[in-house]
Structures are given as structure tokens and as C-alpha cells.
Amino acid sequence: MGIVKALKGDTGGQVMLAVLLVVTLVVPVLNLAVPETSFWHVSTYTVTLLGKYLTYALLAVAVDLVWGYLGILSLGHGAFFALGGYAMGMYLMRQIGDRGVYGDPLLPDFMVFLNWKELPWFWNGFDMFWFAALMAILVPGVLAYVFGYLAFRSRVTGVYLSIITQALTYALMLAFFRNEMGFGGNNGLTDFKELLGFDLQSDGTRAGLFIASAAALALGYLACRMIVTSRLGRVAVAIRDAESRTRFIGYRVERVKVAIFAFSAMLAGVAGALYVPQVGIINPGEFSPLNSIELVIWVAVGGRATLYGAVVGALMVNYGKSTFTAMFPEAWLFALGALFVLVTLLLPRGIAGWLPARRAG
Amino acid sequence: MGGQVERWQYLNPGKTLAETLDISHTTLLYVEGVTVSFDGFRALNDLSFYVDVGELRCVIGPNGAGKTTMMDVITGKTRPDAGYVFFGQSINLLELDEPRIAQAGIGRKFQKPTVFEQHQVYENLELAMAGDKRVWPTLTARLSGAQRDRIDEVLGIIGLRDHAWRPAGALSHGQKQWLEIGMLLMQDPLLLLVDEPVAGMTHQEMDRTAELLLSLEGKHSVVVVEHDMDFVRSIAKRVTVLHQGSVLAEGSMDEVQHDPRVVEVYLGE
Ligand SMILES: Nc1ncnc2c1ncn2[C@@H]1O[C@H](COP(=O)(O)OP(=O)(O)OP(=O)(O)O)[C@@H](O)[C@H]1O
Numbered sequence: 001m002g003i004v005k006a007l008k009g010d011t012g013g014q015v016m017l018a019v020l021l022v023v024t025l026v027v028p029v030l031n032l033a034v035p036e037t038s039f040w041h042v043s044t045y046t047v048t049l050l051g052k053y054l055t056y057a058l059l060a061v062a063v064d065l066v067w068g069y070l071g072i073l074s075l076g077h078g079a080f081f082a083l084g085g086y087a088m089g090m091y092l093m094r095q096i097g098d099r100g101v102y103g104d105p106l107l108p109d110f111m112v113f114l115n116w117k118e119l120p121w122f123w124n125g126f127d128m129f130w131f132a133a134l135m136a137i138l139v140p141g142v143l144a145y146v147f148g149y150l151a152f153r154s155r156v157t158g159v160y161l162s163i164i165t166q167a168l169t170y171a172l173m174l175a176f177f178r179n180e181m182g183f184g185g186n187n188g189l190t191d192f193k194e195l196l197g198f199d200l201q202s203d204g205t206r207a208g209l210f211i212a213s214a215a216a217l218a219l220g221y222l223a224c225r226m227i228v229t230s231r232l233g234r235v236a237v238a239i240r241d242a243e244s245r246t247r248f249i250g251y252r253v254e255r256v257k258v259a260i261f262a263f264s265a266m267l268a269g270v271a272g273a274l275y276v277p278q279v280g281i282i283n284p285g286e287f288s289p290l291n292s293i294e295l296v297i298w299v300a301v302g303g304r305a306t307l308y309g310a311v312v313g314a315l316m317v318n319y320g321k322s323t324f325t326a327m328f329p330e331a332w333l334f335a336l337g338a339l340f341v342l343v344t345l346l347l348p349r350g351i352a353g354w355l356p357a358r359r360a361g
Numbered sequence: 362m363g364g365q366v367e368r369w370q371y372l373n374p375g376k377t378l379a380e381t382l383d384i385s386h387t388t389l390l391y392v393e394g395v396t397v398s399f400d401g402f403r404a405l406n407d408l409s410f411y412v413d414v415g416e417l418r419c420v421i422g423p424n425g426a427g428k429t430t431m432m433d434v435i436t437g438k439t440r441p442d443a444g445y446v447f448f449g450q451s452i453n454l455l456e457l458d459e460p461r462i463a464q465a466g467i468g469r470k471f472q473k474p475t476v477f478e479q480h481q482v483y484e485n486l487e488l489a490m491a492g493d494k495r496v497w498p499t500l501t502a503r504l505s506g507a508q509r510d511r512i513d514e515v516l517g518i519i520g521l522r523d524h525a526w527r528p529a530g531a532l533s534h535g536q537k538q539w540l541e542i543g544m545l546l547m548q549d550p551l552l553l554l555v556d557e558p559v560a561g562m563t564h565q566e567m568d569r570t571a572e573l574l575l576s577l578e579g580k581h582s583v584v585v586v587e588h589d590m591d592f593v594r595s596i597a598k599r600v601t602v603l604h605q606g607s608v609l610a611e612g613s614m615d616e617v618q619h620d621p622r623v624v625e626v627y628l629g630e
């Protein structure tokens with residue numbers, strides 16, 4: 001039905017999803033069932049690293065949806081990712097219960113440390129997983145909706161829009177750094193113990209999070225494919241290429257933009273929520289403007305407006321980053337900058353444009 | 362900017378803008394006393410211009426007379442400094458934005474042909490097609506058999522059937538002009554504003570364009586801006602001459618051509 005249609009002609013996406021399926025089935029088995037002494041054993045460290053990459057890939061798909069297909073170069077998507085991460089982090093904090101250093105049954109350690117007597121109102125409900133999961137999607141979605149509504153209604157486009165998205169994530173970073181905000185300030189949220197009763201340090205939980213990340217990526221990818229292959233997707237490309245013309249044939253451009261932008265932010269929120277339990281911490285550094293720029297580079301490297309290119313770009317650049325920073329910890333930013341320049345000059349359509357597969361559209 | 366018409370619409374649930382149109386007075390478009398200034402320069406100067414229901418009107422005038430600016434005002438691209446623009450008796454176009462004006466039933470072909478270059482010819486027509494253009498209905502939209510037939514019919518009319526699956530960016534200039542006219546037809550507007558439709562066309566293509574525009578007369582009101590006098594003569598019933606942002610003369614082609622003021626303006630060029 002819809003899935004088949006959404007993947008029609010998308011060779012790159014079909015290959016990507018097939019590989020993803022195989023990896024998702026095989027890796028947990030190699031981790032859990034194959035003894036550590038075996039050559040085939042995959043370490044839990046690797047499983048978690050892969051899971052983290054998959055959440056990055058989902059984030060990159062979200063960015064490609066708005067940048068590749070709608071022409072909005074968002075340099076603030078890291079903010080939506082971080083907000084999703086904080087929502088999950090708040091749940092994980094409350095799961096700690098009285099096992100914190102100070103042993104307060106209700107208040108997380110950092111609040112006790114700040115001498116707070118009661119839980120701030122916005123921490124209510126986060127003891128329930130469903131509520132936190134909902135917030136991880138809703139908060140980024142609503143923020144993107146309000147932000148997009150204001151920006152697109154005033155017809156802010158191009159570089160100016162990119163700049164205010166940077167300002168958005170920067171402002172959030174400064175706000176979350178403040179202790180009074182009630183999100184753990186500088187240190188953020190960490191020392192998590194359990195998720196839905198499962199020990200976060202156990203191999204099984206790690207494998208489960210990895211599988212959940214793969215499933216989220218696959219579903220997010222399919223949802224984006226359904227959008228870009230629908231008439232709405234064609235309207236989005238029309239807006240990207242000739243915005244004012246699209247208005248003259250009767251489309252409310254602002255509404256299309258805000259809807260797709262908010263959806264993309266929700267995907268980023270899901271990615272952030274899956275990222276946090278795997279890395280074990282969320283702090284204001286995730287809002288860093290640099291993060292948002294970096295993830296745009298993933299998409300550029302992979303190939304804009306292909307969706308699967310975003311996945312490939314996110315995986316490759318992050319794999320490169322892990323290996324590179326292990327060897328030359330200081331030089332990563334230079335390497336990233338050089339990579340961006342090279343791709344822009346030599347592979348303007350990214351890896352996907354260079355692959356023999358047909359261009360999706 | 363939420364317009365008057367829009368605000369009253371709750372009294373009329375289920376009625377679209379196009380359905381609130383009131384043309385009981387046989388005049389479809391009223392442009393009255395419109396002035397547009399760009400940095401002190403008056404591109405339109407107290408312009409008044411009326412179009413009847415079903416009429417085909419030609420607008421001529423030297424370069425810079427304000428023809429395109431007039432279309433910009435009618436379609437919401439440019440806001441005038443003074444004046445009124447009404448669509449029928451009740452729809453105040455100055456209170457609506459571009460998409461609402463399009464939905465009310467005004468379609469436009471631009472002087473510089475603008476089509477969606479990355480999309481196939483077929484998709485260009487699909488996007489232009491009249492219908493519910495809100496976000497959710499657009500996401501779930503499927504082409505019905507009747508809609509496919511209509512697109513196919515328009516492809517035939519504009520002679521691009523063999524190019525239906527090519528990207529619009531690959532078309533020649535004349536073909537893009539045709540595609541844009543096709544997009545207008547798909548919109549099925551009451552009023553068509555057509556800015557220089559035959560620029561870059563061969564004589565045969567011009568003849569076909571003339572035929573097409575004439576065939577629309579009666580069902581639709583059409584305003585054609587054109588510099589090619591032979592073309593204007595081949596379709597015109599009434600001609601309006603614009604000069605320096607206002608109407609210089611109006612009448613049949615013969616009357617206008619022999620009007621001494623018009624002769625002066627054109628010879629003075
Ligand atoms: N956005 C703008 N800013 C400044 N001046 C403008 C703008 N748009 C139009 N003008 C000026 O207004 C005048 C009328 O322009 P308009 O395009 O309406 O003329 P036109 O009758 O369509 O001419 P042509 O036959 O060359 O298409 C011109 O002198 C033009 O330079």
C-alpha cells in the first residue's frame with residue numbers, strides 16, 4: 001500500500017532500509033548470543049555507538065526534509081533534538097527515585113544541591129514514560145510551530161531565516177545553562193539508572209535501545225518518503241524553487257512550511273529522546289549552534305533532497321568523526337570544514353548524487 | 362490582514378471565497394483610483410479600469426506604462442497607496458493575500474514565464490489544478506479519473522502531450538509560455554490575467570494562442586497584455602491603452618488606433 005508507493009523508484013532508500021534491517025537483526029544477536037571470546041562478537045560499546053549514529057541519521061533525515069525539499073536551511077535543528085533529549089532525561093531522572101546521592105524520593109540530586117524544597121511544576125508528569133515520550137515530540141513540535149508561524153508569516157527566508165534559527169538554539173543553550181531554569185544547569189541531567197524498569201547498563205537494554213533507534217529511523221524515513229511523494233511534497237519543492245509562484249496558484253505557502261517544519265522538529269525530538277538513554281547524559285552543550293551546523297554538513301555530504309543521502313552522510317561523517325578524534329582530538333573542526341568545502345566543490349549533490357542510483361524526486 | 366470577506370465567512374460556513382462572489386452587476390473586476398508609487402515614481406497614477414463578466418480585454422501601452430504593475434495590484438503582489446480593487450460586488454481584493462486571491466478565482470500568467478522547473482510538465486498542471494489546497498487535503502490528495510482526463514485534455518490543448526513527463530525546465534521558452542497558460546486553465550479561474558503570452562512564439566504558435574484565448578471568452582473574463590499589435594488585432598474586441606500609469610484611451614482597436622493621443626504616444630517613442 002502506502003509504503004510500497006512511497007519507496008517506488010527510491011533505489012537508494014530501498015537499499016538503505018534493507019541494510020538497516022539486516023544490521024538490526026544481526027547485531028543484537030552477535031552481541032547477546034555470541035560469546036565475547038568469539039571473533040564474531042560485537043561489543044556492547046559498539047552496539048551503543050551504532051544506536052547513537054542511528055539517532056543522528058534520523059535527525060539528518062528531519063533536516064533534509066526541510067532543507068532539501070522545502071528549501072529552509074535550518075541551522076537550529078539541534079535545538080529540537082536537545083529538547084526531545086531533555087524530555088527523556090527528565091523521565092530518566094525521576095526514575096532514579098531515592099537512589100540518588102542525597103536519597104530524596106522526589107527531588108533529583110541537583111535540586112537538593114540547590115536547596116530546592118519542591119519539584120518545579122514543569123517536572124510533574126515526567127515520572128510517567130508515556131507523558132515524557134509525548135513531551136519529547138510535542139515540545140519540539142509546538143516550538144517549531146510557533147517559531148515557524150512567526151518567521152514564515154513575516155516572510156523571513158534564506159540567510160535571515162538560517163540566522164534566526166541559530167539564534168533560537170543559542171538562546172536555548174544560554175537558558176538551559178542557568179541553574180534557575182531547573183534543568184540541571186551546566187551539568188545537565190545524568191546518572192540515569194533505569195528506563196521502563198530496565199537497567200540502562202545491561203546489554204539487553206542497550207540492544208533494545210539500538211533496535212528502537214533503528215525502528216524509529218525506518219519509520220521516520222518512510223513517513224518522510226510518504227510526504228515527499230505526496231502532492232504536498234511536490235508543493236514543497238515548488239515552494240523551494242518558486243515560492244511566490246506557488247502563492248499565485250492558491251497555496252498558503254506559510255502553512256505548508258510551518259506544517260512540514262513542525263513535523264521535522266518532532267522527528268528531531270524523537271531522535272533526541274532515543275539518543276539520551278544511550279549516551280547517558282544530556283546537557284546544554286547539545287544546544288550549541290555548532291551542532292546544528294554540523295548536522296547540516298552531514299546532509300550536504302550525503303546529498304540533499306534524497307533522504308537516504310542524509311542517512312548515509314550522518315553515518316559516514318560520524319564514523320569519520322569517531323575515528324578521527326581518536327587520532328587527532330584537536331583537529332576535528334578543521335577536518336569537518338575541509339570536508340564541507342571539498343563536498344561543495346567536488347560533489348555538489350553529495351554522495352547520493354555521485355552514486356549511480358537514480359535521483360529521487 | 363484577515364480580510365473582511367474572510368471574517369464574515371463564519372456566517373456562511375462551507376462557502377468558499379469563490380462562492381461568495383457577487384457579479385449581479387455584470388462587472389467582474391473594479392480597479393478604481395489606484396495609485397502605486399515606487400520611491401516617489403508613480404507607476405500607477407489614479408488608474409481606473411473595469412472588466413465585464415466573460416469579456417476578453419486587451420491592454421496595450423509602451424514599456425513602463427504600468428501594465429504589469431496593474432496585474433501585481435490585482436493579484437496581491439503589490440499593495441497600492443490609494444484606490445479600491447473589487448472582485449465582483451463583495452470581494453475586496455486589497456484585503457486578501459495572493460493565495461486567497463487565487464482561490465477567489467483570479468489566475469495569472471507572468472510576463473517572464475515561471476513554471477516549476479524541477480517538476481514534470483504533468484506535475485506542474487497537477488499542482489495548478491483547482492481544488493482544496495489546504496495542507497492536509499493536499500497531503501492525502503489522489504488524482505481522480507476525471508482529474509486525469511482534465512490534465513490530459515489540457516496537455517492536448519497546449520500541445521505538450523509528448524512532453525508530459527519531461528521536467529518543465531527542459532522546455533523551450535515558447536513551450537514554457539504554453540505550460541503556464543495550461544496551468545491557468547487547470548486553475549479554472551473566472552478572471553485570467555495574461556501578461557505577454559506570445560513573446561518568443563512562432564507565428565503558428567501565436568495563431569493557436571489567439572484561438573485558445575478566444576475560446577475562453579464568454580466562460581471566463583480574460584485580460585491580455587501584449588505588445589504584438591498583429592496579435593492584439595487578431596483577438597481584440599475592446600482595447601485599453603495605458604500610458605504613464607493611467608488609461609489614455611479605450612475602445613475598439615480601430616478607434617484606439619486612430620486616437621490622436623495614442624498615435625502621439627506611440628510615435629513619440
Ligand atoms: N518593484 C519596483 N520597484 C521600482 N520600480 C518599479 C517596480 N516595478 C515596476 N517599476 C517601475 O514601474 C513602471 C511600470 O512598470 P511595469 O512593469 O508595470 O510596466 P509595463 O507596462 O508592464 O512595461 P513592459 O511593457 O516593459 O512590461 C516602470 O517604470 C518600472 O520601472
Ligand SMILES: [Mg+2]
Pocket residue numbers: 428429430472556
Ligand atoms: Mg510588463
